[in-house]
Amino acid sequence: MSGLKVKKMEELPNLRKDYTKDFIDENLLAENPLTEFEKWFKKALESNQAEPNAMSLATVSPEGQPSVRIVLLKGLQPEGFVFFSNYLSRKGKELENNPLASLNFFWPALEQQIRIEGKVTKIPHEESNVYFQSRDRGSRLGAWASPQSQKIQNREFLLERIQAIKKQFENQEIFPKPEFWGGYLLIPHTIEFWQGRESRLHDRILYEKAGENVWTKSRLAP
Ligand SMILES: Cc1cc2nc3c(=O)[nH]c(=O)nc-3n(C[C@H](O)[C@H](O)[C@H](O)COP(=O)(O)O)c2cc1C
DSSP: OOGGGOOSGGGGGGOOOOOOSOOOOGGGOOSSHHHHHHHHHHHHHHTTOSSTTEEEEEEEOTTSOEEEEEEEOOEEOSSOEEEEEETTSHHHHHHHHOOEEEEEEEEGGGTEEEEEEEEEEEOOHHHHHHHHHHSOHHHHHHHHHOOTTSOOSOHHHHHHHHHHHHHHTTTOSSOOOOTTEEEEEEEEEEEEEEEOOGGGOOEEEEEEEEETTEEEEEEOOO
């Protein structure tokens, strides 16, 4: 039975899909994985993949408890991957304590996955400000109003906060970025490209940083 027809929980073991869309030709891979990432990402943008810039971000608590959530890729720099968040959120505090983190993109429309591991730093305040000011007014007000990841009593708390912030900035089209909000840059030391293949014999190519601008490539078993 085709896994795609599964509609009931009891049939969950049958929910599977065969991957046949593409393959990785090792001879065509770029020397630098960020160049390769850009090639894959451009294809994802051109495909009908929803939210291709949505990526899972994994961080670790001081106790060693991993946690993961989706954030949006907002820029690709020669050094790495840029995303934005609240510096006082759970992820923000975890990154402060331990800057090692992992990203994962899954593009079902292309049967592709990309896993990235590296070290996160905050981007310069001015760069965060430029991005903050490019956001629509609602998102800018939201960044001020939400104490991201904190426990709140109810939704009214949030609505009252947003009203207060709206009032504070009511006559200002441009208002400052909160100090507690901004961008991060994940500088990778490994990037794995995964292409689904027939009968689970997927292609996996791992890039590992071996020095300044030097990367090794290895094939991994699926
Ligand atoms: C598609 C999607 C995109 C998201 N993008 C972001 C983002 O760019 N930055 C962000 O802080 N949270 C984003 N979120 C919300 C996060 O997943 C998460 O709920 C929030 O950042 C709090 O995470 P934390 O408590 O682990 O710090 C997004 C959620 C989804 C589903």
